[in-house]
Amino acid sequence: MKTSAQSLNRATLARQLLLRREQLDVEDAVRRVVALQAQEPASPYVALWNRLEDFDPAGLDGALAGRRTVKATLMRLTLHAVHAEDYRPFREAMEPTLRGSRLGDPRFRSSGLGPDEAADLVGDLLGYADRPRTTAELGRRLEERLGAPMEPAAQRMLRQYAPLWHAPTGGAWSFETRPSYVASGARPVLAGPDAADGGLRILIRRYLEGFGPASVADMAQFTLVQRARVRAAVQALGDGLERLEGPDGTELYDVPGAPRPAGDTPAPPRLMAMWDSVLLAYADRGRLIPPAYRKHVTRVNGDVLPTLLVDGHVAGVWRPAVGGIEAAAFHPLPDDTWQALDAEARALVSFLAPRDPRAYGRYGHWWTKGIPAAETRLLGGC
Known part of the structure; x- marks a missing residue:
């Protein structure tokens, strides 16, 4: 069966709860969307708001x-929030990648520690972290075990390899x-390939x-x-x-019975979180990001800006501003689309206000350096 690019887009939106907002509790929602990119603390919240x-x-x-949803280094070696029951198989799937990238990193190898010594240190850290421990506390524990300080970069590699969860700090x-x-x-x-292979399946x-549907290259991109x-x-x-069969002839895989809406299914506009997982889940980012816009959204250091999603595709970026949400569109948008985005922005301003009205404020330098907008509007104001 051959599928179109537009149908693939709508399949992603349906499975990621982006064709309409659903009535689900948090844990069920996290499980449905598989994983929420979480290196920026606000992003899982904005992602679920959408x-x-x-x-x-x-x-x-x-x-x-309550540790029913947990935050840890997983896919693509970045922080994700996942359902607690998914953590173990996901971590086992990622074991060879994490071991190779973190224990094989020159910053860790410069410590002179081998795999067996690293395993002993990890086991000790897990016993010590029976309650939340700060970076400094873990560093002191390592120094006690080794009888000498460990370089901060080597400590970081070991922490990212160890099966530690980030504990909420307020x-x-x-x-x-x-x-x-x-x-x-x-x-x-x-240790052992059986657990890693079972977890990967x-x-x-x-x-x-x-x-899904997705190719082997897509799966490799999502997981690293x-x-x-x-x-x-x-x-x-x-x-x-x-x-x-994908639109370019690529072989795609899917689970039987999963949603595949028609390509012309309406898709409402959304103000997507920074690093939203849908923008990072495919080798071919064109499923949601037009190729001409990719460099505007994913900056040179890997920052993925908060985006405007219009008809299921990235059409610009946004940021909180004095008086509302500043929306920068990469191409002209019709008035009814701006009206719909304004309604979303009003709701987002109300959502952010009690906690952090200037969420993502530390990324404003990207706007200072220039966003190639065809039109910029202040949305969501009173």
Whole structure:
């Protein structure tokens, strides 16, 4: 079966709860969308605001505090918020990537520690982090174990490898700039290919449920797992997956019965979170980001700006401003689209106001350096 680019776009929007806001609790929503990019503390909240009817941020506060939703280094070696029950298989799937990239990093290898010594240190840190521990506390623990200080960069590599969850520290969005860590409650198996391969099969299927149909290259991009491992996982899933043909002839995979709305299904405008997962889930970012706009959205250091989503595709960027939301469109938009974006902006201003009206404020330098806007409007004002 051949599918069109527009149909793929609508499949993503449907599975990511972006065709309409849904009535779901936080944990069910997080599980439905698979993972929320979370290196910027506000982003999981803005992401769920875009997806849930009457979203109360206190629900995510409680899920994080109760460790029903957890924040950890996972796919693409970045921070994600995932359902606690998904953490173990996802972490096992990522074990070879995390081990190679973190313990194999020159900043860790310069410590002179080998894999066995690293394993001993990780085991000790997990026992020590039976309650939330700061970076400084973990550093002192490592110094006690080693009998000498460990370079901060080497410590960071070890922390990112270890199965630690980020513990909420307060602040507007549950996490402040200085992190705190706690041992994961669902301890993954950190050695052996069987656990890694089994976890990857679970992760691939969950990815397709939330982002499919997709190619092997897409799955590898989302996870940062070698394509050979992804292909092996797809082959192991066998008849449990459907095969489709993409618009350019690429072989795509999907889970049977997953939503695939018609390509002309209406898609409402959205003000997407910074680093929203839908913008990072595919090798071909054109599913949602027109190629001409990609460099405007993903900056040279990897920052992915908050975007305007219009008819399912990125049409510009936004930021909080005095008096509302500043929206910069990359191409002219019709008046009715601006009206719909203004309604979204009013709701977003009300959502941000009690916690952090200037969310993402520290990224304003990208606007100072220039956003190539065809039109800029202040939306959501009184």
